[in-house]
Amino acid sequence: MRVATVQLIRQGSIRQEDLIIILDAVIKKSKRYGAGLVVLPGQVGLLIGEALKGKEILEPDDVSFQGIDTVYHAWSKQFATYYNISLTLGSYWVEEEELFSVAYLYNQKGEVLLKQGQIQLSEKERSWGIKPYQEINVAEFQDGYVLGFALGLDNYAPEHYRILNLQGANLVLGLSTEWGMNDQLAGIWQLVQQNQVYALESSLVGDMVSGGLGIFGPCEITPLESGVICDGSALVEERPVDMEIQGNSLQARICMADLSLESLLGIRKSYPINDLYNVQLYRRWL
Amino acid sequence: MGFLANLKDYAGRQWLEYLTKSDRVLRRLDHLERNLPWQENEVEQTRVAAIQAELVFVNRVEPYVDIMYLACKEAKEKGAKLVVFPEDNGTHLLGLLPGFNRLIKSLDGGKISVGKEEILIADVFRYAGPYTERVYLTLFSELAKRFRMYVHGGSVILPRTDGKVYNTAFLFGPDGKVLLRQDKLHLMPMEVEWGLTPGSIVEVVDTELGRIGMPVCMDATYFETFRILSNMGAEIILLPTANPEEYNRFKALRGIWPRVQETPVYGIRSSMVGSLAGFKLTGKAGIFAPRELTEKRDGILAEFANPEGVGLVFADLDMPGLRAYRERTRTEQVDAQRIYSRYLPRIYKVGAEDAEDTDSTRRDH
Numbered sequence A: 001m002r003v004a005t006v007q008l009i010r011q012g013s014i015r016q017e018d019l020i021i022i023l024d025a026v027i028k029k030s031k032r033y034g035a036g037l038v039v040l041p042g043q044v045g046l047l048i049g050e051a052l053k054g055k056e057i058l059e060p061d062d063v064s065f066q067g068i069d070t071v072y073h074a075w076s077k078q079f080a081t082y083y084n085i086s087l088t089l090g091s092y093w094v095e096e097e098e099l100f101s102v103a104y105l106y107n108q109k110g111e112v113l114l115k116q117g118q119i120q121l122s123e124k125e126r127s128w129g130i131k132p133y134q135e136i137n138v139a140e141f142q143d144g145y146v147l148g149f150a151l152g153l154d155n156y157a158p159e160h161y162r163i164l165n166l167q168g169a170n171l172v173l174g175l176s177t178e179w180g181m182n183d184q185l186a187g188i189w190q191l192v193q194q195n196q197v198y199a200l201e202s203s204l205v206g207d208m209v210s211g212g213l214g215i216f217g218p219c220e221i222t223p224l225e226s227g228v229i230c231d232g233s234a235l236v237e238e239r240p241v242d243m244e245i246q247g248n249s250l251q252a253r254i255c256m257a258d259l260s261l262e263s264l265l266g267i268r269k270s271y272p273i274n275d276l277y278n279v280q281l282y283r284r285w286l
Numbered sequence B: 001m002g003f004l005a006n007l008k009d010y011a012g013r014q015w016l017e018y019l020t021k022s023d024r025v026l027r028r029l030d031h032l033e034r035n036l037p038w039q040e041n042e043v044e045q046t047r048v049a050a051i052q053a054e055l056v057f058v059n060r061v062e063p064y065v066d067i068m069y070l071a072c073k074e075a076k077e078k079g080a081k082l083v084v085f086p087e088d089n090g091t092h093l094l095g096l097l098p099g100f101n102r103l104i105k106s107l108d109g110g111k112i113s114v115g116k117e118e119i120l121i122a123d124v125f126r127y128a129g130p131y132t133e134r135v136y137l138t139l140f141s142e143l144a145k146r147f148r149m150y151v152h153g154g155s156v157i158l159p160r161t162d163g164k165v166y167n168t169a170f171l172f173g174p175d176g177k178v179l180l181r182q183d184k185l186h187l188m189p190m191e192v193e194w195g196l197t198p199g200s201i202v203e204v205v206d207t208e209l210g211r212i213g214m215p216v217c218m219d220a221t222y223f224e225t226f227r228i229l230s231n232m233g234a235e236i237i238l239l240p241t242a243n244p245e246e247y248n249r250f251k252a253l254r255g256i257w258p259r260v261q262e263t264p265v266y267g268i269r270s271s272m273v274g275s276l277a278g279f280k281l282t283g284k285a286g287i288f289a290p291r292e293l294t295e296k297r298d299g300i301l302a303e304f305a306n307p308e309g310v311g312l313v314f315a316d317l318d319m320p321g322l323r324a325y326r327e328r329t330r331t332e333q334v335d336a337q338r339i340y341s342r343y344l345p346r347i348y349k350v351g352a353e354d355a356e357d358t359d360s361t362r363r364d365h
Helices: A016-032 A044-053 A065-082 A123-127 A152-156 A158-166 A185-195 A261-270 A279-285 B003-019 B022-035 B061-077 B091-096 B100-105 B121-147 B189-194 B217-221 B223-231 B256-262 B319-340
Strands: A002-010 A037-039 A086-088 A091-095 A099-106 A112-117 A138-140 A146-151 A171-175 A198-205 A214-216 A228-230 A243-246 A250-258 B046-054 B082-084 B111-114 B117-120 B150-159 B165-172 B178-183 B204-206 B211-213 B236-241 B266-276 B279-281 B286-288 B300-303 B311-317
Touching: A002 A016, A002 A044, A002 A214, A016 A037, A016 A044, A016 A065, A016 A243, A016 A250, A037 A198, A044 A065, A044 A091, A044 A198, A065 A086, A065 A091, A065 A099, A099 A146, A099 A171, A112 A138, A112 A146, A146 A152, A146 A158, A152 A185, A158 A185, A158 B223, A158 B319, A171 A185, A185 A198, A185 A214, A185 B256, A214 A250, A228 A250, A279 B223, B003 B121, B022 B061, B022 B121, B046 B061, B046 B286, B061 B082, B061 B091, B061 B121, B061 B311, B082 B236, B082 B266, B091 B100, B091 B121, B100 B111, B111 B121, B117 B121, B121 B150, B121 B165, B121 B189, B150 B236, B150 B266, B165 B236, B178 B204, B217 B223, B217 B236, B223 B256, B236 B256, B256 B266, B256 B286, B286 B311, B300 B311
Parallel strands: A002 A037, A002 A198, A037 A086, A146 A171, A171 A198, B046 B082, B046 B266, B082 B150, B211 B236, B236 B266
Antiparallel strands: A002 A250, A086 A099, A091 A099, A099 A112, A138 A146, A198 A214, A214 A228, A243 A250, B046 B311, B111 B117, B150 B165, B165 B178, B204 B211, B266 B279, B266 B286, B286 B300
């Protein structure tokens, strides 16, 4: 299965047409090069909000939640059906019974396959009134893949990835955009290793937010046994990413890879981490 | 067992009794102290040492004592208050078994051929257990006492009165007493084949340095081990390892380093190199901290350069700094933990669910 994951780098004020043009270009090129799934960054809602409002979004008080929610779903559905591709446009703030940061996965028919909210929150996110989401969900995708999301600091939470893994996930969409330091080795990379899953990391980068870009798998089934399949953040070596698109106020960097479920299941069989849990111990003390 | 076999077995055991008398250990230590005396070096810092050692099968106890004494001497002379030996640190003593070289050559998977009979590797450890245990406990207790420091003797594979064989690590206090004993909780597939049994108890101990927990090697593959220890208040985690694969920096990064970052705690990894049961052992001894507490923000306080060499690494732990850091990060965890607890541990559905409760057999040493 060919997949694509995207880093968006904010370079100036975002206008609605700029945003649509670059999202369209990213999804169109990913589709043209054979991707069946595209993963856009965490906090893409900030860009949508800015495009709607005409000024940079710095915190939830600046946001029209309803407007972003409407646009997010309309665009997701249109892009998915027009390009016949599964995608997540990334995450955004939504006011439900409480304020959450959520992401949706759409399939090619424009249907919602999966919704997930962020659980681990930074001090800044808490101060804005964002609440931890209460569930961790997975969804059956295609060709035997089971998908789960990890948003922001959830990409540093071993419990989150373990719960996804135990619920059957073998591919995690890591929308890693966050306010603060990003370190993939301490986050997504190592969570992939201890759960023997694949993960696609996407991120939004700007003055206040940061995050990495990459496609990760268990060391044993990746080049140089590095655990890195597509190295958008130069963890192993400095190399150009698969595609770059320069827009008016946004630059997109895209990583693509062919994932093999057979290889993943092979390493799970030959080194069965999942079979060697000490369940009795955990039930007593965890 | 026939008469002759009985006689042979009796003779073998008598020979091992003779080779592993505690007196031999003590006499050798006296000899070393006379001929290679150590110099006191008191430092104010919480200095700790991790050892990278080679697995060498010995046919007498004395060379084993020499290796361990010299490592402690170097640690003490450089000011360490705690020294950590590697996993399988009692396995050297299997070399005492009559016919050991022949035995090890017949190794096939987890089994060994003895005449026409096939036995598990665990059976070899079971047979050697009483002798290994006596030398190990005498030696490391004595080293801790003589050097007046905390000595983690590494792990040693020993039988228990329940008939099962465990990979167990021991921590000795400066008075020579066993402060903490910890069975390996997660076995490698290879150890499962050997016939070892995972532990089911986890404990911590308060020392002058801080609260210590000490899982073994593969336990660091599982975040659960460190989360449990952290919930018990562990601040320093000692991890003896013996990693049976060619060194690769990414694969080697998968154990204690990420656990230290996500928990957070100080982590001390000791490494065994050499070869064991047909596997090449590699690894770099190291001392790790949360990235925010390290100068280069890389989470490494000290790491041995060569994954196949032998030696010690040292670092000073900033315990007040760690405690302040933990306090700062703890509050962020509370809500999330409540959500996770709705899933964990309920949804674990595979593995050692059928493991028996070994509480009753835990304290039979």
